[in-house]
Amino acid sequence: MFTHYIDLAWRSLRQTPLVTFLMILAIAIGIGVTMTTLSVYHMMSTDPIPDKSDRLFAVQLQPMDDGETWATGDDVPYQLTYQDAINLQALPGDFLRAPMIRAGFSVHLNTPQSKPVIEDARVTDSDFFSMFNLTFIHGSAWTAAQAQSAAPVVVLDEEMAQQMFGKTDVVGESLFLGERRHEIVGVTQKWRPNIKFYDLNNGAFGKAERLFVPFSHVKAYDVDTWGNTNAWKFEETRDFNDKMNSEMVWIQFWVQLDTPAQRQAYGDMLMAYMQQQQKLGRFNREELAYGLQDVNAWMNYNKVISEDNKILVGLSFMFLAVCVANILGLLLAKFMRRAADVGVRRALGASKRQVFYQHLVEVGMLGLLGGAVGIVFAQFGLLGVRQSYDYYNNLASMDWMMLLSAPVIAISACILAGLYPAWLVCRTTPATHLKVQ
Known part of the structure; x- marks a missing residue:
């Protein structure tokens, strides 16, 4: 059944190429901005010497x-x-x-x-x-x-x-x-x-x-x-x-x-x-008094990650939320235009749950495509950071964890945006649209 949903989702995306392009672009831009700031923040907060960070201590005296x-x-x-x-x-x-x-x-x-x-x-x-x-x-x-x-x-x-x-x-x-x-x-x-x-x-x-x-x-x-x-x-x-x-x-x-x-x-x-x-x-x-702090405690003590960095990550997620809001509007318009087709499916025996899952698979595929494009945008963003700030050269990069996180965040964001439109369309009354058909 899941394979069938994927096939339906792909056909649906191809039927509305302009709307699909706009939604993929919106989520890609949101993911690109978010992953640029999140990757730098992640590299800043990563343990720089994990095999012995709890055995190396900075010494302080008063x-x-x-x-x-x-x-x-x-x-x-x-x-x-x-x-x-x-x-x-x-x-x-x-x-x-x-x-x-x-x-x-x-x-x-x-x-x-x-x-x-x-x-x-x-x-x-x-x-x-x-x-x-x-x-x-x-x-x-x-x-x-x-x-x-x-x-x-x-x-x-x-x-x-x-x-x-x-x-x-x-x-x-x-x-x-x-x-x-x-x-x-x-x-x-x-x-x-x-x-x-x-x-x-x-x-x-x-x-x-x-x-x-x-x-x-x-x-x-x-x-x-x-x-x-x-x-x-x-x-x-x-x-x-x-x-x-x-x-x-x-x-x-x-x-x-x-x-x-x-x-x-x-x-x-x-x-x-x-x-x-x-x-x-x-x-x-x-x-x-004296100080004896291991590597991670020493970085926290010296405030390596400033409040500005945390605020910047928060703002990037807010920007992603704006992109998700735009996608929600486009999904509402697209799904409600298919209400007649959904009514026929319901009349032929499809349950509300099946219709709901079908549309969630579609928005999940949308998120996967947007996340892939978003990774490309993020690479350009990180390149800009490296060229603008030489001291961020080692930090402005994406490790495997960030590469995996990008599609996960994109799919989750799209599913979040698609919950209400999918719920609304699955409540379609078959009789209303059968009369029209």
């Missing part, structure tokens, strides 16, 4: 004196001071940790043919690569000895290696970061997370860095941050050494804690550290 506040709900800064980052890096324990900053260099090969490029860099510890799932295709991260001695070494991703050398196997070769020559010790696969979750303080949707240097370079070569630096009190900083010894916060710090027991132990270490620092004249507060 260094301010009593009475001082911060622009967060819990008065805890997003970042750490340099001295706290160094001290936490030295804490004992068998867990991965990574202090880090966003920096940048003029990158070149020191040859007449090499055009310098300004490139962001991640200044961090070697644990960063395993913590955030970067895969090496050549070489490896720098050694502990190289980090301790602040050796001029660098790790590139394959795209950066290809850009600079025309190949990816460049381990052992050198390039210049500014005026300093660095030896390449490793090359990673291209790494482009949709959300730069490990450094939300400097932009959630920026591009991930393509080169990496040891965190010890901060002190050894006065490598300053290209990100945000904040302070809660005035301090005279005449040089970079003063900044490193100040209460300014500008370092991000992440740890990987694989078990609840590890997390509890690390929290206890943080509290003990702050109490020890309190005896040295810092952390002058009655109640000490």
Whole structure:
């Protein structure tokens, strides 16, 4: 019977090509707009590292004196001071940790043919690569000895290696970061997370860095941050050494804690550290506080998805509702024009339920066709987003979940629009139309 309904629906759609075209166009436009905004929202809210998001934690400390506040709900800064980052890096324990900053260099090969490029860099510890799932295709991260001695070494991703050398196997070769020559010790696969979750303080949707240097370079070569630096009190900083010894916060710090027991132990270490620092004249507060939030909690804490994004998705569904209202009017006109045919079917023995289901199959087919065209419209919408906002480049795309959702939403919307017209036409009195026939 369902196959018969499909056949009837297809014939009906072909009998009224103009009305069918208008209805498909209406639902396609509604789906195109809705799926454009919904896809971006979906990619923003997707877990960026699902296999370990509950084991990676952003570390926060509250260094301010009593009475001082911060622009967060819990008065805890997003970042750490340099001295706290160094001290936490030295804490004992068998867990991965990574202090880090966003920096940048003029990158070149020191040859007449090499055009310098300004490139962001991640200044961090070697644990960063395993913590955030970067895969090496050549070489490896720098050694502990190289980090301790602040050796001029660098790790590139394959795209950066290809850009600079025309190949990816460049381990052992050198390039210049500014005026300093660095030896390449490793090359990673291209790494482009949709959300730069490990450094939300400097932009959630920026591009991930393509080169990496040891965190010890901060002190050894006065490598300053290209990100945000904040302070809660005035301090005279005449040089970079003063900044490193100040209460300014500008370092991000992440740890990987694989078990609840590890997390509890690390929290206890943080509290003990702050109490020890309190005896040295810092952390002058009655109640000490720290933050230890996993990836998804950290994104919520930093409001990665703003209210504007949610409102935009809501407005797109309202636009879809307008399209559905237009389809409802067209369906009413179309179905009621077929009242005489329905009367004959009823007289020949078709039940109200059968007539109702027949028309719902027709509007469902309409939704399927409109959803398919809507996906094409959405692709053009997402292309426009990518071209207009470069930092949305990874987000403005449709994954398999969104591709499946588009026809489901379209069919549901059309069925919703067709419920009243189908109910109205199935109540047709056969005798009224038989007299006319």
